[in-house]
Amino acid sequence: MLKEYEIQAIRGLLVRLIDAGRLAEASQAALQHAQQKLAEAHHTIRTLRAALAVFGFSEEPDLWDKVKAAVGEEVYAEAFQVAPFYEPFTLNPLPVTVASARAAPFLSDGGETNETALQPISQMPETDTGAPNIKEMVLQKLKEAGKEGIEANKIKESLRAQGVEMHDKTVGMNLYRLSQDGLAERLRRTWFYRPRREEEPADDQPSTETSAASIFD
Known part of the structure; x- marks a missing residue:
C-alpha cells in the first residue's frame, strides 16, 4: 500500500x-x-x-x-x-x-481519457527543431522522384527513415512553400519537381494543379 x-x-x-x-x-x-x-x-x-x-x-x-x-x-x-x-x-x-x-x-x-498524455513515448510527435533544412531535403526527394513524382507520405517516411525528426505536417508545409517558389507542383496526391526554365523545358512536366485548400493531403 x-x-x-x-x-x-x-x-x-x-x-x-x-x-x-x-x-x-x-x-x-x-x-x-x-x-x-x-x-x-x-x-x-x-x-x-x-x-x-x-x-x-x-x-x-x-x-x-x-x-x-x-x-x-x-x-x-x-x-x-x-x-x-x-x-x-x-x-x-x-x-x-x-x-x-x-x-x-x-x-x-x-x-478523463487524454490520448496524447497516455501515448507511448515512441509514438509521441516530435517537433521540428529546424536543425536540418527540411525544405531542401524535400526538394531533393522531388528531384530524385523525377517524372514519376512522389506522394507527401512517401517523402515523410523516407526522411524519417534517415533519422529526421519532424512534425507530421512539416513535409506538407514545405511542399506548399516549394510550390509557391515555383519549384513543385501537384497532380492529385502526387508531387513533382518543377525545374526552372533554364534547367528543363516546361512542356516536359506533367500538367498539374496546386490547391491551397487541400495542400496538406
Whole structure:
C-alpha cells in the first residue's frame, strides 16, 4: 500500500502529465488551424497583388511607394489604420471555473481519457527543431522522384527513415512553400519537381494543379 507522501508525489506527476497532454492537444489543433489560415492568407495576397497589377502596379521593391504616390498619403495611411492587426495565438490555461466544468463529466467515469498524455513515448510527435533544412531535403526527394513524382507520405517516411525528426505536417508545409517558389507542383496526391526554365523545358512536366485548400493531403 502506498504511503501518503507517495500518493501526493504521484498526484503531482499525474496533474503535470494531464496538463502536458491537454496542452499538446490544444497546440496541435491550433497548429492545424494556423496552417489553414496561412494558406488562405497567401492565396488572398496573390489574388490581391494580381488585382493591383491591373492598375499598373507590378511586383517591384518599391511597390508600396508607388501605390502611396498614386492614392495619396492620406488614403494610404487610412488603409493601414482600417486593416486589423492579429494577435499571435496564445495557449493560456482556462480559468479554474471553466476548467472544472469541462472536467466534471469525466469524473464520474473514473477520469478523463487524454490520448496524447497516455501515448507511448515512441509514438509521441516530435517537433521540428529546424536543425536540418527540411525544405531542401524535400526538394531533393522531388528531384530524385523525377517524372514519376512522389506522394507527401512517401517523402515523410523516407526522411524519417534517415533519422529526421519532424512534425507530421512539416513535409506538407514545405511542399506548399516549394510550390509557391515555383519549384513543385501537384497532380492529385502526387508531387513533382518543377525545374526552372533554364534547367528543363516546361512542356516536359506533367500538367498539374496546386490547391491551397487541400495542400496538406
